[in-house]
Amino acid sequence: MGKFPKGFLWGGATAANQLEGGWNLEGKGISTSDCVTRGSRSSQRLVTYKTRDGKIAAVPIYELNAPDDAEFGCFAGYDYPSHTAADFYHHYKEDIALLGEMGFKIYRMSINWTRIFPTGLEKEPNEAGLEFYDRVFDECAKYGIKPLVTLSHYETPVGLTHAWNSWDDARTIDCYCRYVKTVGERYKGKVEYWLPFNEINSLEGAPFTAAGVRKKSLQGAANIAKHQLLASAKAVQILHEIDPDNKVGGMVFYFTCYPNTCHPNDVLKAKFQMRVPHFYYDVQATGIYPSWKLKEYKQNGIDFSLSDEEQQTLLKGRADFLAFSYYMSVVASADPEVLAKQPGNMFTSVANPYLKASEWGWQIDPVGLRCALNEIWDRYHKPIMVVENGLGAEDVLNEDGTVHDPYHIEYIKSHIKEISKAINEDGIDVWGYTSWGCIDIVSCSTGEIHKRYGFIYVNAEDDGTGDFRRYRKDSFYWYKKVIESNGEDLD
C-alpha cells in the first residue's frame, strides 16, 4: 500500500444531536433535530409541532409545509432519538479514552449550538454548555487528539424558527456569528480545525433539519443558501482573526455521478447532477456564484441579488480546505423511462449493476471516492479532508462482549486504498480521513441506533433503552493498527 503523508489526520466523526443525548440538560435549548421522531428503514422521520388551535402535527420530514405560526417542539407520545442518542453526555470520558486507545489524531464532532445559545437569540452564552465542551476538548488533549469542530450539524435552535423562520431571514447570520465568535474565543488553542456547516447542500432537501425553515421552496432554498454561504464566509474571517492558525473548511455531501450510457444527454445529465455539491463548493472555495446558478434563479423568478459588500464578504471568506461526506455513487439518465429510484439511495438514481448496495440500499463504490477526490482537486486545488465515510450495518453483540464486523473493515479498507491512490498516484493533497460513526450513534436518515458504522459498539436499542455500555468491535483493533502503521497495514 502506498504511503500516507507524515502527520496524516486519522480519526472518526460524529454529530452532537446523534451522539450526546442530554437534550435538555444544563440549560440546553431545543434544536431542529430534537423535534424529529424516530423512523425506520421503511418509514420516514416526522417533525412535530403545535398548531394555533393547540393540535399536535407530525409530518414526514421531506414533506414539511408548516404554517407560519407552527410551534416546533417535543410532545408526549412521540419518540425522539436525539434525546438519549448514545448518551455521550455522560460517557464522554470513556468514549474519548477509547478513541485515544485507537490512536486517533483527529476527532470530528459538532458543538450543539443550543447548548451555547439555547434559542439562538440570547446576547450572553450559557456557561454550562461552554464548560461541557471545555471538558470534552481537555479530554481530547489528554490523548493528543485534535478536535475538528462542525459548528452547525442540524442543530439550529428552533427559537430562530419561531422568531423569523430561521435561515430564511438574514438576521440569523448575526446570531450565528455571535455563536462562532463565542466558541472561537473560548476554545482558542484547543480547536484549530473548523467546519461552519455540515453538508451545506442538504438545505435544499431538508430545509427544516438543516436550516430551521418551515417549508421547502425554490425561493427559500436561494435565501437559505445565500445566508448560510455569507455566514460561512464570515465564520472563516472571524476564526482567522481570533487565531491565524485556525483552519476553516467548506463541507458538502458529495457523491460521484455516472452517466447511464455514453449518450451525450446522459453525460450532460450526470454533469448537471454534480451541480448540487459544486454550487456550494464554488462559492466557498472561490467566493463566486456560478453563472448557471444565477441563470437558474432568473429563469425561476427567484428574487436574488448580492450587494458589493456581500460579494466582498464571500471573497474574503474563502475556505482553507474542502471537506466532504462520501457514502455512495449514483447513476443519471436523461431518459425518464430508464430512471428508476434505487431503493434506499438518498438521490434519484438508476441502479448500478456493477455495485453492491448496503442493507439500507446505499450503493458501495470505493473507486467513486477516488473519482470524487480527483474532481474536487482539479476544480479547486485546495487541500481536502474526507470527513464522513462508512457503512451502516446491523451488528451482533456476542455474549463474550465481542462484535465481529468484517463488513465495516472491508468497506473502510477499500475506501482507504482509493485515498492512498489519490495521494500517491494522482498527487492530491489529502489532509485526513474521519470515518463516520466511530462510536455507534443514531442514524440521521432513520433515527435507528442499529444502523451502526463501526469501532465502538453502544449497547442500546432503537427505542432508546439499554445500559449504554461500550464494547470494542473487531474493527476497533483493525483501525488501531491502520493508524499505528500510518495506513500501511490494512490487513
Ligand code: BGP
Ligand atoms: C450524513 C450526515 C450525518 C450522518 C450520515 C450517515 O448525511 O451528515 O449526520 O448521519 O449522513 O447517514 P445515516 O445516519 O442516515 O446513516
